[in-house]
Amino acid sequence: MATKKGERYWVGFDLGGTKMMAVVYDERFAPVSRARKKTKASEGAGVVLQRIAKLIKQCLDKADVAPQAVAGIGIGCPGPLDLDAGVIISAPNLGFSNVGIKAMLEKEFKCPVILANDVDIGLYGEYVAGGAQGSRCAVGLFPGTGLGGGCVYEGMIIRGRKNSCFEIGHIQVLPDGPLCGCGRRGCLEAVSSRLAVSAAAALAGMRGEAPNLVDAAGMDLQNIRSGALGTAIEAGDTVVEKIVREAARWIGVGVATAVNLMLPDIVVLGGGMVEAMPELILEEVSRSARSRVMPGFRDQYEVVTAKLGDDAGVRGAAAWAQTTVKGAKR
Amino acid sequence: MATKKGERYWVGFDLGGTKMMAVVYDERFAPVSRARKKTKASEGAGVVLQRIAKLIKQCLDKADVAPQAVAGIGIGCPGPLDLDAGVIISAPNLGFSNVGIKAMLEKEFKCPVILANDVDIGLYGEYVAGGAQGSRCAVGLFPGTGLGGGCVYEGMIIRGRKNSCFEIGHIQVLPDGPLCGCGRRGCLEAVSSRLAVSAAAALAGMRGEAPNLVDAAGMDLQNIRSGALGTAIEAGDTVVEKIVREAARWIGVGVATAVNLMLPDIVVLGGGMVEAMPELILEEVSRSARSRVMPGFRDQYEVVTAKLGDDAGVRGAAAWAQTTVKGAKR
Numbered sequence: 001m002a003t004k005k006g007e008r009y010w011v012g013f014d015l016g017g018t019k020m021m022a023v024v025y026d027e028r029f030a031p032v033s034r035a036r037k038k039t040k041a042s043e044g045a046g047v048v049l050q051r052i053a054k055l056i057k058q059c060l061d062k063a064d065v066a067p068q069a070v071a072g073i074g075i076g077c078p079g080p081l082d083l084d085a086g087v088i089i090s091a092p093n094l095g096f097s098n099v100g101i102k103a104m105l106e107k108e109f110k111c112p113v114i115l116a117n118d119v120d121i122g123l124y125g126e127y128v129a130g131g132a133q134g135s136r137c138a139v140g141l142f143p144g145t146g147l148g149g150g151c152v153y154e155g156m157i158i159r160g161r162k163n164s165c166f167e168i169g170h171i172q173v174l175p176d177g178p179l180c181g182c183g184r185r186g187c188l189e190a191v192s193s194r195l196a197v198s199a200a201a202a203l204a205g206m207r208g209e210a211p212n213l214v215d216a217a218g219m220d221l222q223n224i225r226s227g228a229l230g231t232a233i234e235a236g237d238t239v240v241e242k243i244v245r246e247a248a249r250w251i252g253v254g255v256a257t258a259v260n261l262m263l264p265d266i267v268v269l270g271g272g273m274v275e276a277m278p279e280l281i282l283e284e285v286s287r288s289a290r291s292r293v294m295p296g297f298r299d300q301y302e303v304v305t306a307k308l309g310d311d312a313g314v315r316g317a318a319a320w321a322q323t324t325v326k327g328a329k330r
Numbered sequence: 331m332a333t334k335k336g337e338r339y340w341v342g343f344d345l346g347g348t349k350m351m352a353v354v355y356d357e358r359f360a361p362v363s364r365a366r367k368k369t370k371a372s373e374g375a376g377v378v379l380q381r382i383a384k385l386i387k388q389c390l391d392k393a394d395v396a397p398q399a400v401a402g403i404g405i406g407c408p409g410p411l412d413l414d415a416g417v418i419i420s421a422p423n424l425g426f427s428n429v430g431i432k433a434m435l436e437k438e439f440k441c442p443v444i445l446a447n448d449v450d451i452g453l454y455g456e457y458v459a460g461g462a463q464g465s466r467c468a469v470g471l472f473p474g475t476g477l478g479g480g481c482v483y484e485g486m487i488i489r490g491r492k493n494s495c496f497e498i499g500h501i502q503v504l505p506d507g508p509l510c511g512c513g514r515r516g517c518l519e520a521v522s523s524r525l526a527v528s529a530a531a532a533l534a535g536m537r538g539e540a541p542n543l544v545d546a547a548g549m550d551l552q553n554i555r556s557g558a559l560g561t562a563i564e565a566g567d568t569v570v571e572k573i574v575r576e577a578a579r580w581i582g583v584g585v586a587t588a589v590n591l592m593l594p595d596i597v598v599l600g601g602g603m604v605e606a607m608p609e610l611i612l613e614e615v616s617r618s619a620r621s622r623v624m625p626g627f628r629d630q631y632e633v634v635t636a637k638l639g640d641d642a643g644v645r646g647a648a649a650w651a652q653t654t655v656k657g658a659k660r
Contacts, residue, residue, distance in 0.1 A: 080626050136491050151591075153488070160593030160630060161466055167624050171587045175504060184622065257501045257587060261481070263490030292514065294500050296410050300490060 008071040009063070011056055012318030014118065014310075015077040017041060017093030020052065022059040023314040029129070033063035034314075041094040048094070049101065053108050072112045073105060074321030076121035076313045080163050086115040089163075114321040117164035118313060119148030120157045122306075125316025126268050127152045130307035137264040140306075141168060141251060142271040146181065147189040149254075151262060157320065169193070173253050192250040194273045198224040200243045201232075209239040226276035233277065244277060245284045252288020259293045259301050270306030278305045338401040339393070341386055342648030344448065344640075345407040347371060347423035350382065352389040353644040359459070363393035364644075371424040378424070379431065383438050402442045403435060404651030406451035406643045410493050416445040419493075444651045447494035448643060449478030450487045452636075455646025456598050457482045460637035467594040470636075471498060471581060472601040476511065477519040479584075481592060487650065499523070503583050522580040524603045528554040530573045531562070539569040556606035563607065571610070574603075578611045582618020589623045589631050600636030608635045 007026060014021045021036040035058050041048060052075075060067060080089045086102020088094070105113040116124075123132070123140035132138035132152070142148040149168030151158040158166055169189035170182055177186025178196075190196060202219045204210040213232035217223045233241045255267050267289075274281050286303045293301075308315060337356060344351045351366040365388050371378060382405075390397060410419045416432020418424070435443040446454075453462065453470035462468035462482070472478040479498030481488040488496055499519035500512055507516025508526075520526060528551050535544040543562035547553045563571045585597050597619075604611050616633045623631075638645060 149591075153483070154486075156484075158483070158592065160627075161595060163593065163626070163630070165591065165593035165627075167590045167627075170590050170624050172503070172583055172622050173505075175583075182624065253502055253505075258591070260497045260500050261479075261495065261588070261591065262488065263493065263495035265491060292502050294497050294512065296493070297490075297495075297497075300493070 007069065009065050009069050010071055010318040010322050011059070011073040012314035012316070012321070013052065013056065013073060013075045014313035014317060015039065015052065015075060015094075016118070017078065020055060021310070021314055022055050023311070023318065024059050024063045024065055025315075025318045029315070029319065032065065033059050035059040035062065039094070041096070045094075045096045045099045048096075049099070049104050052101070053105065056105075056109070067109055067111075070109060070111045072114065072321040072325040073109060074114045074116065074121065074317030074319070075101060075105070076116055076118040076317045077101070078118050081115055081117060082162050083115060083159060083164065084162065086113060088115075112321070112325045114317075114324045116157065116317065116320055117150070120150040120159075120164055120166075121316035121320055122148075122270065122312040123150035123268060123316065124152055124157060124320050125308050125312035125314070126270070126306050127316070128319045129315055130312060131268045131304040132266040135264065135266040137262055138266045138268060139166075139255075139258045139262060139264045140268040140270060141254060141258075142269075143192055143247070143251060143273050144194050144271040146195075147193045147251075147254075148271075149258075151258070151264070153262070155323070168254050168258060171254065171257060173250060188250060188254045192247040192254070194226055194271070195221065197229065197243055197247045197273065201229060201240050204239045204243065210237045212237045213240055226272035229273070230276035233280070241280070244273075244280060248281045248284035249288040251281075252285045253292060255285055255289035255303060256292030259289065259297055263297055264301055267301060267303045268306050269303065270312065274305055275309065337399065339395050339399050340401055340648040340652050341389070341403040342644035342646070342651070343382065343386065343403060343405045344643035344647065345369065345382065345405060345424075346448070347408065350385060351640070351644055352385050353641070353648065354389050354393045354395055355645075355648045359645070359649065362395065363389050365389040365392065369424070371426070375424075375426045375429045378426075379429070379434050382431070383435065386435075386439070397439055397441075400439060400441045402444065402651040402655040403439060404444045404446065404451065404647030404649070405431060405435070406446055406448040406647045407431070409447050411445055411447060412492050413445060413489060413494065414492065416443060418445075442651070442655045444647075444654045446487065446647065446650055447480070450480040450489075450494055450496075451646035451650055452478075452600065452642040453480035453598060453646065454482055454487060454650050455638050455642035455644070456600070456636050457646070458649040459645055460642060461598045461634040462596040465594065465596040467592055468596045468598060469496075469585075469588045469592060469594045470598040470600060471584060471588075472599075473522055473577070473581060473603050474524050474601040476525075477523045477581075477584075478601075479588075481588070481594070483592070485653070498584050498588060501584065501587060503580060518580060518584045522577040522584070524556055524601070525551065527559065527573055527577045527603065531559060531570050534569045534573065540567045542567045543570055556602035559603070560606035563610070574607060574610060575614045578614035579618040581611075582615045583622060585615055585619035585633060586622030589619065589627055593627055594631055597631060597633045598636050599633065600642065604635055605639065
């Protein structure tokens, strides 16, 4: 496909711990080309930055889009980030600290580059084109290795002065509860992330209560992924189902807190665990949340699953770049 | 004082369960006159609406301001409210339901009337002229009979599609905790409102552990108000101090949740209990919150006490009316 004369393009980029992905969108946000490769974070920030630039160039070449036709690039990345400066302050998944990704890419591509939190832009993608489309206020919860959260309020991504926020995985839900990766106790993430679920399921496996899970994935947490959990439940491991429902019940506590505070129209649940067991998790989260929100709020929000899968991040990053560059919001 | 030619005025009105208050402000928001009287909610909505209109007229007369010089009236009121329609859907404190206060006052005064939640406009008052002045995002917690909460984000009062929100008193902080007035268990309000503190203090009095409190206020919850609690602590009732600190520790859990989600610059604590024991509560809330916020957020917010006292509501209502009428925000 050749660049149309005068047409402008937006690039969405999703920088993850293991892989990265670029998509070039036209002005109506139809995807024109896409490319992905491994991040290879262990090779260091300098090398990864070069790989990012190269992947964007490949993606533009594939679409036959000249760099001058790019109106802006949106990058989603784990944080903490300095949003305005466009600096990755530290990204434990990537082993990076103080990486000026915005400055580097702006120099390379001579267009505005917007850095945003990966969870926020995933939710923003769902807001512009997925499960949260048309909402006045949307809250997202994405249980995975951790539990990411975000909020889009009247078209803005809710943020701190410098950093992204809405760290719903780290609100305290159980005083003196289990230790969390962040060093504190009883965080929502500690009782409901996919890792917490996998650990509890492995324990059930050790006790001989999850034979199908052990057959399929063993007892190494690295192998007990969302798909394996879902398959084990279908095969009859009722204890695994109980464990997933217990995590979903806690996620519902987080949803209720978000609803009692922000009163969103839509709460989006996403990530691998939700994709693997959408009905089960949606049912349990909804029930748990409903019993904990203000009575008058019960019929004012809806809990839905994410619709865009892996594309949420790139779509959201590109759309957020447009929103930010056009200056309507930030 | 006579109306200056061409000068426009804003009226702030605070409608409470026991008393109501009106203040007329000039364009620079200097107060020009003020008036207050009892609400007499038991006489019914019709009578109260007439009393409201009469109090505003008295206040305008006192300032020698003609009704035509009023640019707008802001009314703060307990809810739930239909914010855009300006209807009090139900106000348990007042015994009202479906009262079209906006329509009535607009007909009477022929100027825009804005209805807002009393806690929200109290926080907005602190935002424009008190403890949260100049903040990008401010969260307020006002422990009293209940525990009210609000959030001002980049100049907007965070709200639901129809109703006010940020019901921080009703987030669950203690699974299977004490019953709350809302019918659920373990709400922040149930463990930290002034009423919860008064009940625990009366219990201590029964056990003979709070002699000074019992001397001064007896054991009737209606008489164990914030001032009595503060005086008992000063007189040496250490158990009462423990009880207040315990409530403050819980309020800190709520502050931490709000900070982990919204990452505000300023958290404002207000209401009678905070006014009576500002240092004690500020210290305990700050310590509790600090141990529960994301490590990277610890130095990005400040907890302060409210500065405007009873004036926060009227000041906030008048300023919010201006902001809304001028159409910059809603």
